[in-house]
Amino acid sequence: MYETTYRRPTSIDEAVKLLRESDGEGKLMSGGMTLIPTMKARLAMPSALIDLRHIEDLKGISFENGRLRIGGGTTHAETKASETVRQNAPTFSYLAGLIGDPAVRHMGTVGGAVANHDPAADYPAALLAMGATIHTNTREIAADDFFTGMFETALEENEIVTAVSFEPPQAAGWEKFRNPASRYAMAGVFVAKRADGTVGVGVTGAGNNGVFRWTAAEEALSSSFDASALDGLSISPDDMMGDMHGSAGYRANLVKVVTKRAVNAAKG
Amino acid sequence: MGVEGIGAKVLRKEDRRFITGMGRYTDDMSVPGMKYAAFVRSPHAHAKITSIDASAARDMPGVIDFLDGQQLKADGIGNIICGWQVNSKDGSPMKMGAYPALADGVVRYVGQPIGIVVADTRNQARDAADAVMIEYEELPVVVKGPDALKDGAPQLHPEAENNLCFDWEIGDEGATAKAFENPAKVIRLDILNNRLSPNPIEPRAALGHYNPAEDHYTCYTTSQNPHVARLVMSAFYNVAPEHKLRVIAPDVGGGFGAKIYIYPEEIVCLWASRRTLVPVKWTSDRTEAFLTDAHGRDHVSKVEMALDENHRITGLRVETIANLGAYMSLFSSATPTYLYATLLSGQYNIPAIYANVKAVYTNTAPVDAYRGAGRPEATYLIERTMETAARELGISPAEFRRINFIRSFPHQTPVIMNYDTGDFEACMEAGMRMADVAGFEERRTEAKSRGKLRGLGMSCYIEACGIAPSKAVGSLGAGVGLWESAEIRVNPVGTIEVLTGSHSHGQGHETTFAQVVSQRFGVPVENVQIVHGDTDKVQFGMGTYGSRSGAVGCSAIVKALDKVEAKAKKIGAHLLEADEGDIVIENGEVKVAGTDKKLAWHEVCLGAYTGHNLPDGMEPGLKEGAFYDPQNFTFPAGCYICEVEVDPDTGVTKIVQFIAADDFGNVINPMIVEGQVHGGLAQGIGQALLEGVNYDESGQLVTASYMDYAMPRAWDLPMFKVETLVTPCTTNPLGLKGCGEAGAIGAPPAVINAITDAIGNNDLTMPATPEKVWNAINAVA
Known part of the structure; x- marks a missing residue:
């Protein structure tokens, strides 16, 4: 690891100020579950590490006006354990409980995972499928507009994810097919039957440009919320990622298989 | 058996x-004035070094x-050696490419060391290593064994035409x-036997x-x-004279051969x-471990x-084409030859065997060698062939094996090995019962x-330990003897130190060796201390690999115990005024058989040590040493x-189920043996389902972290069902065969x-x- 300066702001404004002062060389860190290993491998050398874990405004889980709101600084373990999340969005709680391992879940945060947009991260699939909103210190962004590409988001400089919020779906299912080495998703599918009756299908780990919505499946499932509605569908390998763990063709198969299983899970 | 003796x-x-985190590993060691090293390594798989400019690095803070x-x-530091001379079938010696410890003008694999930076801190050393400017002229690359032999393949070493190190044969x-x-x-x-990375939990240091x-x-x-x-660092590398060099291997967190x-x-x-007159410490990080720890397997057959x-098999x-990598490692010639093809007879009576092995750069x-070293390659080849044959014949795999099992011992195979004992069908029957094959x-x-889709697969392995x-290995080209030494030091108060040339890096010697001593004299294991891993304490030893600590190391201990017991009996007989032949030592007492005359062990x-009342002419003290050279390999076998x-x-x-029925001969500690089987099975299952070193065509290592190299985890494994059967080894005093590698070999x-x-x-x-499995299903759907 290269040497760096550790900063611990206690407010969002202070964090932004510190980030500005770092002249583009500083990095925001929440759980650090991606950034710290990257730094240990000497693949990142931020001049300053601005730790968001001690900002009270980023914490907390609430359910108000029919929307579940989870603060950006909430850890996966807190999301998993929250009675509010479990009651209103049990599948989201289940998803949080399957991220990484216990150590990761007690450090990693919702905001960090969303802002990083790792192409195999789990939350983005759920947020897309449910039509969630990403809240930042300056605005609100629809999930559809937020995830713009692999490791890319609509976040601008000095913008910090403060929370995510969504209207709990009527029913939802989450299935993750894990990479045998990293145990990240090779195909993770979140299926949500939204309050309005339409169906969202968010897919992570498989696409060649980050998380995406499988719209053909959404249409089919919106007219018939049953795994058999997907029988005639297929997804093009051209849009899939291919690597030593699975070719694009294999991933295309996985997306379909895993989506069916997520539908079955949603139907309980 | 006593509560702490053999079998407990x-x-x-x-x-x-x-x-409790109190182990002391090499990286825990610290000496005053110690500085840190970082290695400058090749980023290319094959290149000429045209210039090295370290001027900027030398000026960096803390750089020594x-x-x-x-x-x-x-x-005058010598090149890395290979400790086993293998000759090609035409009689010519293997063609060894020069392997300097720091590259001499050419680099031949990614990660090869080129230089060392010594600095005040680890980070300063690494920063400076990054600042060493090296210009390369890239050369064409070959990574697959069979490709290295093709016409027009890039040539690695001037010493080895067509990248062929040796073209060896065995059998008629x-x-x-x-x-x-x-x-x-x-x-x-x-x-295909896939290339593996050894992955000990403690990296090298x-x-x-x-x-x-003191020079x-x-x-x-x-x-x-x-x-x-x-021995090797002094005799071959001229680093220091042997009497001026102390090597200490403290707690070591796993080896699997790589160490x-x-x-x-x-x-x-x-x-x-x-050169720098400061102590220099280097600890491998995990990336360096993936790049530079000796890999295992990689056969195409x-x-x-x-x-x-x-x-009947006739x-x-x-x-076989064995991929040696860019250079010969210490036992790289023996692993795909004498440790591999000598096991090709498996558990079967095969009258004629011929194997040809081409080893390539x-x-x-x-x-x-990596856990199993040659025997997993042989076992995988023979046991897949056995199962394939049974399927093609339309008979059950068990029946096909029954027809071909070796049933009388000793059995001379056509490939050197002489199996002393075993009962292969008993293991298979036990396995089939445990597995409810019916x-x-x-x-x-x-x-x-x-x-x-549910399937059942069997593997009846045999391997060779110790x-x-x-004398025999010397005639086959080994550069060293493969005996072991031990010394028993009985202290005046009756506690005992065992100095052994075996080395424990997870095997549990401190317990099992103490049990052997406890068995002999009836002293509690807590009164026995096992001393190993320090050349200043232990006179000499060949170390631990090839499941030899029990069969060879423990046999040396037994031999030394014999001498201690004989002397203690003489002293006991003298003190008790009895005939030496009537003395027995048990339960911590020295007794005259059939009487109530006795002394406590510590009194003898x-x-x-007082020497006040010893037999005439006897030297004081109670300390004996022994060297044990085995007569034969041992042959653990079993059915998985x-x-x-x-x-x-x-x-x-x-x-969904994994059954192991192993014959390890006699067992000193069944719990430790079971643990060894579990660990070996996990590694064997890892090879079968998950693990594989992957280089791309340019020779870059794709699997250089756990993000891409898939290690087995608990959830990949079932609860193992394990049993042991016993046919004692006939050639060592305790009848031990060895259990350290069986799981990785047979699974x-x-x-x-x-x-x-x-x-x-x-x-x-x-x-x-x-x-791969999905593709294989679709290929026949």
């Missing part, structure tokens, strides 16, 4: 310090020095050809400390065999300490098996109703049965045989990843 499940004495291969050569080619002249059936198979006042060197290092390291070898880093740290009309012919990390078809049908005897020990369910939609294999073919049975396609290579 004594809890491991060493675990208290390991599980940068040293490279030119200085190493000028100081003519007699084998005859078996194929008129066979009832021939089974043919292409076999070295601390070199030159003391100018003496100390090296702390992660070694399975510190005396061998000292047998003497690597460039420990040589260079010692040499750099003399063709096998043909001839059968007669009674389903001949076996094997051609490629632009990859050196390959050497009920399998019912389970298969039930699985099908859930949409799953490589021996020294004290008597030996794996049952899998494959998900046809995704190709995911779930191991892979059981897993693959089960998957291919489930999916109905035999065309499958390891690791059987979900995608």
Whole structure:
């Protein structure tokens, strides 16, 4: 690891100020579950590490006006354990409980995972499928507009994810097919039957440009919320990622298989 | 058996310090004035070094020095050696490419060390290593064994034409050809044995400390065999004279073979300490471990098996290309020859065997012995062929094996080995009972109703432990003897120190060796201390690999115990005024048989040291040493049965049952043996389902982290069902065979045989990843 300066702001404004002062060389860190290993491998050398874990405004889980709101600084373990999340969005709680391992879940945060947009991260699939909103210190962004590409988001400089919020779906299912080495998703599918009756299908780990919505499946499932509605569908390998763990063709198969299983899970 | 003697499940004495974080590993060692090293390594798989400019690096904060291969050569540090001379079938010696500890003008694999930076801190050393400017002229690259032999392949070493290190054979080619002249059936198979990374939990490390006042060197290092390291570093690398070099291998966190070898880093740290006059410590990070720890396996083979009309095997012919990597590691020549092809007879009576092995250089990390070392390659080849043959013959795999089992001992195979004992059918029957093979078809049908493909696979392995005897291995090209030494020091108060040349890096010697002593004298294991891993304490030793600590190391201890017991009996007889032949030592007492005359063990020990009342002419003291050279290998064998369910939609294999019925001969500590079996099975299943070193065409290592190199985890494994059967080894005093590698040797073919049975396609290579299995299913759908 290269040497760096550790900063611990206690407010969002202070964090932004510190980030500005770092002249583009500083990095925001929440759980650090991606950034710290990257730094240990000497693949990142931020001049300053601005730790968001001690900002009270980023914490907390609430359910108000029919929307579940989870603060950006909430850890996966807190999301998993929250009675509010479990009651209103049990599948989201289940998803949080399957991220990484216990150590990761007690450090990693919702905001960090969303802002990083790792192409195999789990939350983005759920947020897309449910039509969630990403809240930042300056605005609100629809999930559809937020995830713009692999490791890319609509976040601008000095913008910090403060929370995510969504209207709990009527029913939802989450299935993750894990990479045998990293145990990240090779195909993770979140299926949500939204309050309005339409169906969202968010897919992570498989696409060649980050998380995406499988719209053909959404249409089919919106007219018939049953795994058999997907029988005639297929997804093009051209849009899939291919690597030593699975070719694009294999991933295309996985997306379909895993989506069916997520539908079955949603139907309980 | 006493509560702490041979056969007792004594809890491991060493675990208290390991599980409370109090183990002391090489990286925990610190000496005053110690500085840190970082190695400058090749980013290219094959390149000429045209210039090295370290001027910027030398000026960086905290940097003490940068040293490279030119200085190493000028100081007369010798090239890395291979400890086993293998000759090609035409009689010519193997063609060894020069392997300097720091590259001399050419680099041949990614990660090869080029130079060392010594600095005040680890970070400063790494920063400076990054600042060393090296210009390269890139050369063409070859990474696959068979590709290295092709016309026009990039050439690695001027010493080895066509990248061929040796073209070796074993067995009777003519007699084998005859078996194929008129066979009832021939089974043919292409076999790939995937390349593995050893992954000990503790990465390699070295601390070199030159003391100018005494002109003496100390090296702390992660070694399975510190005396061998000292011998090789002094006799061949000219780092230091043997009597001026102390090598200490303290607690070592796993080896699996990768810590047998003497690597460039420990040589260079010692040499750099003399050059800089500061102690120099280097600790590998995980990326360096993936890049530079010696890999295992990597064979490409063709096998043909001839059968007669009674389903008896009449001949076996094997051609193997073994990928050595860019350079020869210490035992890289023995692993794909004498440790591999000598086991090709398996558990079967095969009258004629011929094997040809071509060992080739490629632009990859050196390959050497890894848990099993040659025997897993042989076992995988023979056991996949056995299962394939049974399927093609339309008889059960068990029946086919029964027809061909060796049933009388000793048995001389056509490939050197002479099996002393075993009962292969008993192991198979035990395994089949444990696995409920009879009920399998019912389970298969039930699985099908859930949409799953269920399969059963068997592996009847035999392996060879305690490589021996020294005279024989010497005649086959070994550079060292393969005996072991031990010294028993009985203290005046009756406690006992055992100095052993074996080295424990997870095996539990501190417990099992103490049990052997406890058995002999009836002293509690807590009164026995096992001392190992320090060349200043233990006179000499060959170390631990090839499951030799029990069969060879423990036999040396037994021999030394014999001498101690004999002397103690003489003293006891003298003190008790009895005949020496009437003295027995048990339960911590020295007694006259059939009487109530006795002395406590410690009274006799004290008597030996006071010397007040010893037999005339007897020297005081109670300390004896022994060297033990085995007469033969030992031959553990067993039957593994794996049952899998494959998900046809995704190709995911779930191991639903795994049975191990092993014959390790007599067992000192059944709990430790079971642990060894579990660990070996996990590694064997890892090879079968998950693990595989992957280089891209340019020789870059794709699997350089755990993000891409798939290690087995608990959830990949079922609860193992393990039993041991006993046919005692006939050639060592305790009847021990060895258990350290069996799981890794026997498991892979059981897993693959089960998957291919489930999916109905035999065309499958390891690791059987979900995608490969899914493709194999679709290929026959």
